[in-house]
Amino acid sequence: xxxxxxxxxxxxxxxxxLVAGAAAATGSMLAACSPQSTGASGAHDxxxxxxxxxxxxxxxxxxDGVGIPVNPDSTEDVDVxxxxxxxxxxxxxxxxxxxxxxxxxxxxxxxxxxxxxxxFAEGGAGFLNMSPEEARAAVQADMIxxxxxxxxxxxxxxxxxxxxxxxxxxxxxxVRVKDxxxxxPLYEGGTGASAIAxxxxxAEQLGVDIRTGSRAFALVLEDEYAVTGVQYKASDSSVVxxxxxxxxxxxxxxxxxxxxxxxxxxxxxxxxxxxGVGQDGDGHLMVEQTAHGRTGLQTIDGxxxxxGTADDPCGFDSDxxxxxxxxFSSVFVNQYGNRFxxxxxxxxxxSQLFFTCxxxxxxxxxxxxxxxxxxxxxRWEAGEWQNGHNGFDSATKKGTPLEIxxxxxxxxxxxxxxxxxxxxxxxxxxxxxVESFDAAGFVKTVEAxxxxxxxxxxxYGKPQEFIWPLKTAxxxxxKVGVNAYNTNGGIHINTDAQVVDPNGKAITGLYASGIATxxxxxxxxxxxxxxxxxxxxxxAAARHIVESRLNKTVAEDWMGDIPMASIxxxxxxxxxxxx
Numbered sequence: 001x002x003x004x005x006x007x008x009x010x011x012x013x014x015x016x017x018l019v020a021g022a023a024a025a026t027g028s029m030l031a032a033c034s035p036q037s038t039g040a041s042g043a044h045d046x047x048x049x050x051x052x053x054x055x056x057x058x059x060x061x062x063x064d065g066v067g068i069p070v071n072p073d074s075t076e077d078v079d080v081x082x083x084x085x086x087x088x089x090x091x092x093x094x095x096x097x098x099x100x101x102x103x104x105x106x107x108x109x110x111x112x113x114x115x116x117x118x119x120f121a122e123g124g125a126g127f128l129n130m131s132p133e134e135a136r137a138a139v140q141a142d143m144i145x146x147x148x149x150x151x152x153x154x155x156x157x158x159x160x161x162x163x164x165x166x167x168x169x170x171x172x173x174x175v176r177v178k179d180x181x182x183x184x185p186l187y188e189g190g191t192g193a194s195a196i197a198x199x200x201x202x203a204e205q206l207g208v209d210i211r212t213g214s215r216a217f218a219l220v221l222e223d224e225y226a227v228t229g230v231q232y233k234a235s236d237s238s239v240v241x242x243x244x245x246x247x248x249x250x251x252x253x254x255x256x257x258x259x260x261x262x263x264x265x266x267x268x269x270x271x272x273x274x275x276g277v278g279q280d281g282d283g284h285l286m287v288e289q290t291a292h293g294r295t296g297l298q299t300i301d302g303x304x305x306x307x308g309t310a311d312d313p314c315g316f317d318s319d320x321x322x323x324x325x326x327x328f329s330s331v332f333v334n335q336y337g338n339r340f341x342x343x344x345x346x347x348x349x350x351s352q353l354f355f356t357c358x359x360x361x362x363x364x365x366x367x368x369x370x371x372x373x374x375x376x377x378x379r380w381e382a383g384e385w386q387n388g389h390n391g392f393d394s395a396t397k398k399g400t401p402l403e404i405x406x407x408x409x410x411x412x413x414x415x416x417x418x419x420x421x422x423x424x425x426x427x428x429x430x431x432x433x434v435e436s437f438d439a440a441g442f443v444k445t446v447e448a449x450x451x452x453x454x455x456x457x458x459x460y461g462k463p464q465e466f467i468w469p470l471k472t473a474x475x476x477x478x479k480v481g482v483n484a485y486n487t488n489g490g491i492h493i494n495t496d497a498q499v500v501d502p503n504g505k506a507i508t509g510l511y512a513s514g515i516a517t518x519x520x521x522x523x524x525x526x527x528x529x530x531x532x533x534x535x536x537x538x539x540a541a542a543r544h545i546v547e548s549r550l551n552k553t554v555a556e557d558w559m560g561d562i563p564m565a566s567i568x569x570x571x572x573x574x575x576x577x578x579x
Contacts, residue, residue: 056286066280066281069289072231078242079245081247084108084109086250087121087195087534088514090107090199092248092250093105094173095539096545099542103550106211107209108232110214114196117276117279118192122186123184123391127163128162128574139155147522151518167564169535170564172559216286218230219287224507246550247509248538249286249513251278255274264295272481273481273483275316275486291507295490302358302359303359305332322387323402323404324372328387329386332370333368334368336436338441342461343461344460371470373470373474377404418478422473423475426475453467497512497517497540498511511537511544514530
C-alpha cells in the first residue's frame, strides 16, 4: 500500500522532493487507505499540522486524490505516456511509435475496455486539407456559429492540416468510412467502435504498451513548467510511476463527474443528462498541478433536448426520448406555459440550429416541457419521425417504427412526466408543480398552435409540415433537459498541442488532445469538434514530441501515401464533420 501522508503546495510537487521520498497527499481510492481529512473546500492537513488548500480543483473534495502525487509502489522509465485510449490516445501513441520505433510508448486506459467515447462517435474528420483562403472562410464560419468564443488559431491549424491527419487514419491505417446518406462519410457501422477495432491490433503490432484498468491520477514535475512523468493506479491497486520525456492527456471532459463540473460550469446541471463514459475531469485536475493553473470554464456541448432530469433521465437510447426531444415536430413550452424561441430553422445554420442550439435554448429557461398527444404516438409508432439518435440512424433507419407505449409505461409514474385527458387538466397538473406556470395561458398557447396546424400563421415561424396538432387525448408533457455529449473548455494548448500557461508559455513535456482541450466550441456544439480535434491534436503532439522530446526526425510522408481523394473520390468536397 502506498504511503498516505500530507498535502504539499504546488511548488513542492518537484521532481527532487518526490524522488527523495518527500511525503505527498493522496485520496482514499488511490492510496487504498482511509480518506484523509477533507472538507467541502478540498483542504488537506499540511505537514506541520495546519491546513492548506488543495493545489487542484479548488472547492472540490477530490475523493480520489486526482492531481496529488503519492509515494509510488514501483517506478519505470519510459519515453512517452498517453492517457486515454480514444481517437486522441491511439493517434498520439501510434504516430509517435511509427516515427521512433525504439521509443517506449505506454497508453493508459482507466476503463477495462479500449476506445472511450470514440466508441459512440459518428464522424471521422474534415477529410481534406484546406487552402489558406478556404481555411480562413471556414474559420470565419466556425467563429460565427460559436459566437466568436473560439481560438481561431487552433481552427486554422486544424483546417489546413486535417487532410494529412485523415490520410494517416483512413488511408495509411485503413479505418473505414462509408457514406450512409447523412451528408458526409461516417465511421463504418455508424460509430467509432469500428475505428478502435481497426487500430488496436496495429498499435499492438507497433509495440505500443497498452494498459487497461490503469487510472492516471497525477503528473510528476521537475518544476511547474516541466513534466517528467505520470503516476497511475494499476488494476492490482498498486501505484506505478512512469518517468517519461512526454505526457499526452487525452482523457476527455468532465461530463460524468457532476460534483466537479458544478465548480467549473455556469449552467443548471439539474437539466444536464451526460452521455459517454469516464469523463471525470482527471486530465483537467492533473494539468492544474502545473503553471497552467485552473482549467477553463466548462460549457455544455448538448445535442438535442432530452426528457427527464439529471438524476432521473429517460435515457438517450429510449425511443420516447428520441420522439419527444429530437424532432422538428417537437413542441416545447417554458416555465410560463409559452413557446419561447424562433422555430423557423431558416437562419444562420439552418436545420443544424435545432440539433446544436436547442439544448442551449432549453438551458436558457428555468423549466421546459415537451408536449405530445395520442396522435403523435400513433405517428411515431408508424415510423413518422425526422431525426434518429444520430446522423447514422437518421439516414439508415428512417421510417422504422419507434417503440413508444412500453416506454411510457416505464416513466408514467415519474415526477417529471404528466398525463391528462384534456389540455386544461394537463396545464393544471404542471402548474401544481411549477408556481410560475400559467395554466390558462398554456391553454391559449396550445389553441394557437392548433390553429397554426390548421393553416393560420404561426407566431414562431414553424414550417407547416412540422406543426402537428395537439387535439387527441390523452395529452402528455415531460420535463426537458439537455443530452450533453461532452463538456468544452479546460486545457489550453498551442498549435503544437503543448499545454501552456495563462501567458501562452509552453509546459515542457506536457501535451493535451481532444475534448479535454479548450478553444473549440463555446456554448454551442458545432459538429466536428470531437473526433477531428482529437485526431489533429494528437498528430500535432506526436510530431512535436518526436522532434523536440525524442530528438528524432518526422518523415515527410508520415501521413502515408493513400490520399483521402482516392478513397472518397476526386469530386468530394469537405462538409462540416460530425463529432
